[in-house]
Amino acid sequence: MLEHDISTAGAIANLSTSELAFTDAHRLDRRRFLQLVGMGIGAGMVAGPGTSLLDSVLAGGGNTSWAAGPIGPEDGILVIIGMHGGNDGLNTVVPITDGTYYDHHGALAIPAAETLPIDATTGLNPALTALKDFWDRDQLAIVEGIGYPNPDLSHFNSMAKWMSGKPTGIPTSGWVGRWLDGHLGGSSDLFAAAEIGTTLPLHMLGRSARATAVPASRPSFGAGTRESDLREYETIRSMNDDALGFWPREVSQAFVDQLDVAKTIGPHIPDELPETDIAASLDVAARLINANLGFRVLSAAWGDFDSHAGQPDMHPLRMAELNEALLRFFDVLNAQWASRVTVMTYSEFGRTSHGNDGAGTDHGTSAPHFVFGEQVRGGRYGQRPAIAGLRRWDRMGHHVDFRDYYGSIIDGWLGGDSTEVLGRTTEDLGLFAAPPSSPAPTLPPDRAGDFVPIEPKRLVDTRFGTGAPKQKLGPGGTLVVKTAGIAGLPTKGVTAVVVNVTAAETEADTYLTIYERGVTRPLAANLNPTAERVMGNLVVTAVDDGGEFVVYNNAGSTHCIVDIAGYYSTSAASRLSPLVPHRLLDTRDGTGTAAGRVRGGQTIDVVVAGRGGVPATGVKAVVLNITSVAPAGPGYVTVHARGAKRPGVASLNYVPGHDIPNLVMSRVSADGKISLYVSDSSVDLVADVVACYSDDVGTRHMPVTPARILDTREGNGAPRARLGRDSEVILRVAGRGGVPANASAVVLNVTAVAASAPGYITVYPDGVPRPLAANLNVGVGDTVPNLVVAKIGADGNIRLYNREGTVDLVADVNGYFI
Structure with missing residues (x-):
């Protein structure tokens, strides 16, 4: 049982410990x-x-499960400052014309002449110059008389009520945590909210979601x-x-x-940070905002404000620390975030109006708090509690319920449902003059590229020493692939390349990661080859200024083959129009060609112009998902523009017993056709168009470092559960993994993991009927990746549909179109 008058530190410690089941x-x-x-x-x-x-507490998995990404263009960021111990509101927002204040506070009272006047009756604590500047710009809301019914004078009990956002009952979750529950919709996201510190307090813990704890120091x-x-x-x-x-x-x-x-x-995070705790915490908070990792709520707290004795020294020091921290925060914060950030304060209670015999004040009830930022409607809100007639141990009444205080911020700034979060309808205090407005920072414009399709050419084949040593890529090994000035590519201005990467003669199950040279290897996979099976996948990867990218092999040894099919250039070229997937070819039923299996050595032509949303004229290239179905033996498919010389490369490798998909970007002939060549053994072919390129219309490609935005094994981007038969995942893409809210399409590597039955996965924009198309085909026990170019729905979401059995899905974003 807790003591009624538990210390501030004890209350915080007890309210920062989550439930732990040592028995299980x-x-x-x-x-x-x-x-x-x-x-x-x-x-x-x-x-x-x-x-x-x-060094820090992390709420769940790291980037293996969650990927940092920019916030949406209309998202606001809330910074919460806790003043633990009970702040003296009367010495923070000073009633300079109230004689009773000076009588009750006695020597603790601040002379009117020393305050920072905000109107004829009120002055701010003389240390709070940063807040006075916000007041002068009409960007500081002072909400007076905040409290709750039947106030409790215990640090622990009152802090629990404030943190939970509920004045009654036993708290099991916090108000920010419950907002996270709704914001994340049952999934998890490491970079949605953070407490700057080494523990997670109650207000940052939800029923299903929780924040991350980030230390106020550089991780060692x-x-x-x-x-x-x-x-x-x-x-x-x-x-x-x-x-x-x-x-x-x-x-x-x-x-x-x-x-x-x-x-x-x-x-x-720099090595050197301010010495005071709250200044260091807000410095880190500002840097996390500048980094645009996706944080919507950042919380920090310090103390002690429990000034039972020695208040003339303690409280001015706390006010000076707060002011220093605010000045530091806004000095570090980039100016472009000014209209995206709002700061609020809270404390478990105020202090008594009467001073005590120890040159201090005792636990009170209601108190004023601050909300400030560029979009805040400045002014005084609520009502200052009357102190006339209060006896020594009487406490001030409250005029604003803290649930209305929280609700006004949840609805006015975070776009959340305050009724659901707080358990009752709340009164809007009208604290905001405008919603978040500035556009989210985007990647440098010189990374945007137009597409230049080329006839596929081989860059690397370690089996024969082409473009690399004649040897397998070993476990943990890397291979640097140069593209600048090779295969007709320019030496400058290339932002990304389109390559088909194939693993052959693989000795152990492994994965390959392809990424821009010079950046930290991302926690993502482009290819999941298994022992003794040839596996390929199309990859769109950024390249460095020298036109180079890296291939990393995780385990075992494997040969690596790299064929280039195009590149993105800063010079004007073709631009992409994303489409709802549409079937152009199915040799099983005669769609797009005569019905019947394609024989080894045979070439079939397919009309793409004027079908499935592809323009009838002006199209330069198409993006297709090609699938080999029920091959009679091993072989490969080569896709190229009709009439062009067939290149000596493979667009897809197939083996008996597997239906294998691969994304293909192919040039289109002048008459709007492509050709598909089958090398060996008969096979059925299916082709679904997902996008096309034209010179006069469309969007530009923007590469990003690969980042994981979906993993149903970990609850990243969707609930932690396998996707069942005839089921869908709605995946939020906009604002995650580096994809801005106004992107039209996303480039994803989607992997189906450990399928329980043969089936397929369809990826398509949210808000449209599910198309008759497939992006991945899986067999029992298969782990199959495939590159996907998916049009994004108007709401910023895409859908992933599973036809049969159960399966886990993983998606890594590689780029987007805007």
């Missing part, structure tokens, strides 16, 4: 394990008393760049093996997640 090890997931070690519970057994196994573990650090990190990653069992897997995954998050956040 399998209920301790990665998220909770990280909270355990981050808060020192169990850390003493490993790292010694008073230390933590990790996971952010090192020395060769010894990198070797250590790779060793830790290699220990993450399902075969080790539950506990070793969970512990190793916890460390892997820490590595991933430290790598994302670490580069944005």
Whole structure:
């Protein structure tokens, strides 16, 4: 049982500890394990008393499960500042003409002449110059008399009520956490909200979602760049093996997640930060906003404000610390975020109007709080509680319920449902003059590119020493592929290339990651080859200024083949028009050609112009998903413009027993046709068009470093559950993984994992009927990737449909069109 007058620190500690089921090890997931070690519970057994196994607490998986990405163009960011211990509201917003204040507070009262006057009756604490500047710009709302019915004078109890957003009942979740529940719709996102600190307080914990805890310092573990650090990190990653069992897997995954998050956040945090806790926390908060990682809520708190004694020294120091922190925050914050950020304050209660015999004040009830930012409607709100007639131990009444305070911010700034979050209808205080308005920062315009299709050409074949040493790519090995000045590509102005990457003679199950040279290898996969099976996949990858990209092999050894089919250039060329997928060819039923299997050595021609949304004239290239169905033996398909010389490369490799898809970008002949050549063995072919390129209309490609935005195994982007038969996932794309809200299409590598039955996956824009098309075809137990160019729905979402059995889905974003 807690003492009624528990200390501020004790209250915070008790309200920052999540439920932990020590009796059932399998209920301790990665998220909770990280909270355990981050808060020192169990850390003493490993790292010694008073230390933590990790530098920060992470709410769930890292970039293996969640990917940082920009916020949407109409999204606001809320920064919450907690003043723990109970702030003296009368010495913060000073009633300079109220003689009773001076009588009750006595020597603690601030002379009117020393305050920062905001009107004839009120002055701000003399230290709060930053807030006075906001007041002068009509951007500071002072909400007076905030409290709740039947106030509690215990730090713990009152803090629990404020953090939960509910004045009654036993709190099991917090108001920001419940907003996250609705915002994320049952999925998880590491970069939606964060507490700057090493524990997660109650208000940041929802029923299903929770924030991340980010330390107010540069992460030391996971952010090192020395060769010894990198070797250590790779060793830790290699220990993450399902075969080790539950506990070793969970512990190793916890460390892997820490590595991933430290790598994302670490580069944005400097080694030197302000000395005071709140200034350091707000410095970090500003840098996380500048980085545009997707955070919608950032929270920080400090104290102690519990001024039972020594208030003449304590409270002015807290006010000076707050002012220093605000000045630092807005100095670090980039100006482009000014209309996107609102700051609010809270404290578990105010202080008594009467001073006590120890040169302090005692636990009170209602108090004023601040909301400020460029879009805030400045002014005084609520009502200052009357103090005339209050006896020594009387407390001030409240005029604004804290649920109305929270609700006005949830609805006015976060776009959330305050009724659902707070459990009742709330009164809108009208705190905002305008919603968030500035466009979200975008990538540099010189990265945008137009498409130049070329006849496919081979760049690399390690089997024969073409473009690389004549040897397999070993485990953990990398291969640098140069494109500038090769295969007809220019030496400058290339932003990304379209390549078909094939793994052959693979010795062990592995994955390949393709990424721009010079950037940190992303936690994504483009290809999942298995032993002794040839597997290819189309890849759109950014290249560095020298036109180079990297191929990484995770395990075993494999030969690597790279064929280029086009590139994106800063010079004017073709632009993409995304389409709802449409079937142009199916040799099984005679769609697009005569019915019947295609024989080995045979070429068929397919009309694409004027079909499936492709213009009848002016089309330069098409984006097709080609699928080989029930091949009689091994072979490959080559797709090219009709009438052009057939290139000596493969667009798709097939083997018996598997229906294999691959995305293809192919030039179109002047009469609007393409050709498909089958090398060996008979096979049925299916082709679905998903986009086309023209010179006079369309959108430009923008490459991004690959980032994971969906993983149903981890609850990233969708609930943590396998997708069932005849079921869909609605995936939010806009504002995630580097994709802005106004993108028209997204480039994704979609992987179906461990399918339980033969079937297919269809990816299409939200808001339209599901088309008769397939992007992936899977067999029992298969893990199959395929590149997808998907038109984005008007609401910023796409849908992924599973036809048969159950399957996990993973999606890594590689770029977008805008």
